[in-house]
Amino acid sequence: MQRYFGLEKIDNKFILRDDDIYHIKTVMRMQDNDTIEVVFDKKVYECCLVNVKSNIEILIEKELQKKSKNEKIVNLIIPILKENKLDLILQKATEMGVYQITIIPMKRCVIRADEGKINKKIDRWNRIVKEASEQSKRVEIPKIDFLKNLKKIEKCDGLNLVCSTREHEKSIKRVLTKNKNCDRINLVIGPEGGFDETEEKYLVDLGYEPITLGDRIMRVETVPLFLMSVIDYEYME
Numbered sequence: 001m002q003r004y005f006g007l008e009k010i011d012n013k014f015i016l017r018d019d020d021i022y023h024i025k026t027v028m029r030m031q032d033n034d035t036i037e038v039v040f041d042k043k044v045y046e047c048c049l050v051n052v053k054s055n056i057e058i059l060i061e062k063e064l065q066k067k068s069k070n071e072k073i074v075n076l077i078i079p080i081l082k083e084n085k086l087d088l089i090l091q092k093a094t095e096m097g098v099y100q101i102t103i104i105p106m107k108r109c110v111i112r113a114d115e116g117k118i119n120k121k122i123d124r125w126n127r128i129v130k131e132a133s134e135q136s137k138r139v140e141i142p143k144i145d146f147l148k149n150l151k152k153i154e155k156c157d158g159l160n161l162v163c164s165t166r167e168h169e170k171s172i173k174r175v176l177t178k179n180k181n182c183d184r185i186n187l188v189i190g191p192e193g194g195f196d197e198t199e200e201k202y203l204v205d206l207g208y209e210p211i212t213l214g215d216r217i218m219r220v221e222t223v224p225l226f227l228m229s230v231i232d233y234e235y236m237e
Contacts, residue, residue: 006040075100079191085221094132096228107196158184164210
């Protein structure tokens with residue numbers, strides 16, 4: 001069943017975004033009495049479509065029961081990348097349960113952030129994670145944040161880690177095993193070529209613990225997906 005995120009709930013009806021209405025009518029070619037799932041306030045509802053070809057209405061039929069999960073809140077803090085690489089991370093990390101993705105220009109980034117276009121980029125990034133959330137049957141959409149530079153990072157609650165090419169002993173597995181009870185994990189990932197030495201020192205001084213991902217050097221777009229897989233496996237119930 002196709003899933004959408006509701007904009008507003010009025011009595012027993014939902015209001016959807018215009019692009020979702022277009023998707024229902026033109027892409028999916030749904031008909032009257034077809035059913036969809038609508039997520040609103042982290043609850044999932046089964047809804048029936050009425051008047052699809054004119055003034056479409058989304059009528060609530062019932063609330064669906066959702067199994068509660070004790071998932072870790074994961075914030076990926078990543079460098080700004082080329083469009084295709086960043087799109088892949090946004091989509092796949094969303095499917096794998098990421099809570100927030102923070103994007104930051106770093107010294108060795110190939111791409112430079114154009115401040116005049118950043119709002120359009122953020123809108124696009126939000127659209128990607130919304131569609132990935134619908135596809136993967138999530139009840140919430142990951143938050144997208146953009147910071148102008150690394151100095152804007154703050155030490156957050158939870159387990160704060162930085163992926164380092166200089167650290168060789170402290171593995172991600174060892175650190176996660178020692179922190180089974182943490183509720184939130186904040187992971188900083190460097191650009192192609194790794195962090196500038198001053199950047200990594202700044203993060204360590206701020207309280208981010210350097211970790212190694214092993215001997216293999218992965219592409220930057222692979223690292224977030226590797227990390228999400230490791231976290232999911234380590235904390236899987």
